Amino acid sequence: MKKIIFRCLFVIVAFCLFLDVKAETKSQFKISPGVDLVSSYIWRGVYQTGPAIQPSLALSYAGFSLTAWGSTDFNFASPAKEFDLSLNYTFSGLSLTVTDYWWSGEGARYFKYKDSHFLEGTIGYYGGEKFPLSLTWSTMFGFNSDKKANGDRCFSTYIEAGYDFSVKGVDLTASLGVTPWTGLYHREGTNGFDVSSVSLKASKEIKVTDSFDLPLFVQCIFSPNQDNVYLVVGMSF
Incomplete structure (x- = not known):
């Protein structure tokens, strides 16, 4: 069943790429640094760390982008460390991404x-x-x-739908994330299809001075398959 799904997705992607051959792409080269500060790091409904700083650096050109993203918490005795690399291509509202995740922590061997x-x-x-x-x-x-x-691959899968809207000057994103079969996102002892995350994120720039706005967000996350709930506050620069 999983192989059939993967083959169908491959056909869809190949067809979209064929349709996009003559599409115009933006050829401007951009370098985009950024950083988030969060009260806790929750990934796809699963708790990762407490307060963390999460820098990023993206290079983009003609629809392609290469992004380095990291996270380090404030446990100085034994810090949790993550470093991810993503290669993305965006066209006609669709995007293809390959990501290498590494979150083994400080002191672990990255090149293993x-x-x-x-x-x-x-x-x-x-x-x-x-x-x-x-x-x-x-x-x-x-x-x-x-x-x-037993050594078989899990093919851990996460599917998410999100919708952006605004209410009284506040930008909101409602999202639902599910996992269709047993894998990385399950709590021990649970299996099969499950709901990983139901969340509502509110973002707004808070005016501090005439020349400085504070980019604040608050996110409420319900994680049914972890039997947990989180309220995260953060800043994005």
Whole structure:
């Protein structure tokens, strides 16, 4: 069943790429640094760390982008450390992404790829300002990290739908994330299809001075398959 799904997704992507051959692309080269400060780091409904700083650096050109993203918490005695690399191509509202995740922590061997990295492919869609619906399908497919106890691959998969809207000057994003089969996102002892995350994120720039606005966001996250709930506050620069 999983192989059939992957083949169907491949056909869809190949067809979209064929349609986009003659499409115009932006050829301007951009360098985009950024940083988030969060009260806790929650990834796809799963708790990762407490307060953390999360820098990023993206290089983009003609629809392609290469992004380095990291996270380090404030536990100075034994800091949790993550470093991810993503290669993305966006066209006609669709996007293709391959991400290398590494979150083994400070002191771990980064270049021991097979045992410490997770490789994931993502297909995404965004409807644009007139219909701001986003859909993503993400599946782990490489290295040895995403495996069951018997050695078979889990192909851990996360599917998310989100919708952007505004209320009284506050930007809101409502999202729902599910996992279709047993894998990385399940609490121990749970299996099969499950709801990973139901969230509402509110973002607004708070005016501090005439020349400085504070980019604040608050996100409420319900995680049914973890039997947990989170309220996260953060700043994005």
